Amino acid sequence: IIGVAVFVQQHEADFFNDDLAVKATILAGQLASLLEASRLSQNSREEHRRAEILADVAHSLHSVPDAAGVITAVAERLRILLRAELVSVVMRRGGTFDLSDISAESAELAVSVRARHDRKGLQFASELANSALSEGRLIAVPIDPATHVLGDLVPGGTLLAAPFRTANAEGAVLIYPRHNEPFSEEEQSLISAVTGFGAVAAANAELSATTRGQAHELHQLLEIAAELGSLGNLE
Numbered sequence: 001i002i003g004v005a006v007f008v009q010q011h012e013a014d015f016f017n018d019d020l021a022v023k024a025t026i027l028a029g030q031l032a033s034l035l036e037a038s039r040l041s042q043n044s045r046e047e048h049r050r051a052e053i054l055a056d057v058a059h060s061l062h063s064v065p066d067a068a069g070v071i072t073a074v075a076e077r078l079r080i081l082l083r084a085e086l087v088s089v090v091m092r093r094g095g096t097f098d099l100s101d102i103s104a105e106s107a108e109l110a111v112s113v114r115a116r117h118d119r120k121g122l123q124f125a126s127e128l129a130n131s132a133l134s135e136g137r138l139i140a141v142p143i144d145p146a147t148h149v150l151g152d153l154v155p156g157g158t159l160l161a162a163p164f165r166t167a168n169a170e171g172a173v174l175i176y177p178r179h180n181e182p183f184s185e186e187e188q189s190l191i192s193a194v195t196g197f198g199a200v201a202a203a204n205a206e207l208s209a210t211t212r213g214q215a216h217e218l219h220q221l222l223e224i225a226a227e228l229g230s231l232g233n234l235e
Contacts, residue, residue, distance in 0.1 A: 001035055053081045067166060067202040068100075074164075074173060074198035075103035081194065082187055084178055086113060086154060089164065090125045091171030097126040100171065112153055124149050129172035132161040138192050143177065155179050160188065162195040166202040173198075 005028045009015040056077070071089050079087040086109065091100040099117045104110035117125070132139050140158045145151055157177025164171050173195050175183070183191075 001032075001039070005031065053077065067169070067205045070198055070202040070205055071164075072101050072103075074194060075101045078173065078175060078191060078194055079103040079105070081190060082175060082178070082183065084175055085109070086176040088113065088117075088125065088174045088176075089171060090122070090129045090174065091164070091169045092129075093169045097122065097129055097171060099125070109153065113150060116150055116153070125172075125174060128159070128161040128174060129163075132163040132172040133165070133170055136163060138162045138188055140188075150176075158182055160191060162191050164195050164199055164202075166199060167207065169202075 005024065007016070007020075007024055071091070075087045075089050078084070085105045087103045089100040089102075090097045092098065099114065099122060102110045102113055104113060128139075128141060131141075139161050141161065143154070143156060143159050145154065145156050148154065154176045155178070159177060160175040160183060162173045162175070164173050173191070175191060
C-alpha cells in the first residue's frame with residue numbers, strides 16, 4: 001500500500017514548522033506499520049485456512065468410495081477454498097462431454113446454471129475442457145457476461161479451467177470469476193494441487209470399483225462351477 005497523509009491548517013498561515021513535520025512523519029510511519037502488520041496477519045490467517053483445507057482435501061478425497069463422489073467433493077472444496085460463487089465440472093467417457101457436477105453458493109444458482117447448460121452452454125464448457133486437456137495445464141480465459149451463456153449469473157472476469165483425468169474419463173474443472181477480485185497466482189497453484197489430488201483419488205476409486213466387480217464375477221463363476229460339478233445327470 002502506498003499513499004500520502006495530508007495535514008491541512010486553514011486558520012494560521014505559518015502553523016506548520018519543522019517540529020510538526022517530524023511528528024507528522026512519525027505518525028505516518030506508525031500508520032504504515034499498523035497497516036503492514038494488519039496485512040501480514042490477514043495473510044497468515046488466510047494461508048493457515050488454505051493449508052487446513054488442503055490437508056482436509058487430501059484426506060477426505062481418498063476416503064470417497066466412488067469417482068462421482070470424488071468429483072463432487074473436488075468442486076465443493078475448490079469453491080470453499082477460493083471463496084468462489086460457482087465451480088462446475090465437465091467430463092467425458094468416450095466422445096462427448098457431459099455436465100458432471102456443479103457447486104454453487106446457493107441452490108437457486110445451481111438450478112439456474114444447470115438449466116442453462118443446454119447444447120450451446122455445454123459446447124462452450126466442452127471447448128474450454130478440450131483446451132485445458134490439450135495444453136495439459138490450468139488455463140485462464142476472459143469472459144464477458146454480455147456474450148456468455150450464463151449471462152447475468154456470473155460476473156465478468158477470468159474463468160479458470162483445470163484439466164482432470166482419470167483412468168476411464170477426462171474433462172476439466174471450471175472455476176468462474178468472483179465478484180470481488182481475480183484469482184491470484186498462488187490460488188491458481190492451489191487449484192492445480194486440488195485437482196491433482198482429485199484425479200488420483202478418482203482413479204483409485206475407479207480401480208477399486210473394477211476390482212470389486214471382478215471379484216464378484218469370479219465369486220459367481222466359482223458358485224456356478226461348484227453347482228455344475230455337483231449335478232449327477234446330463235439334463
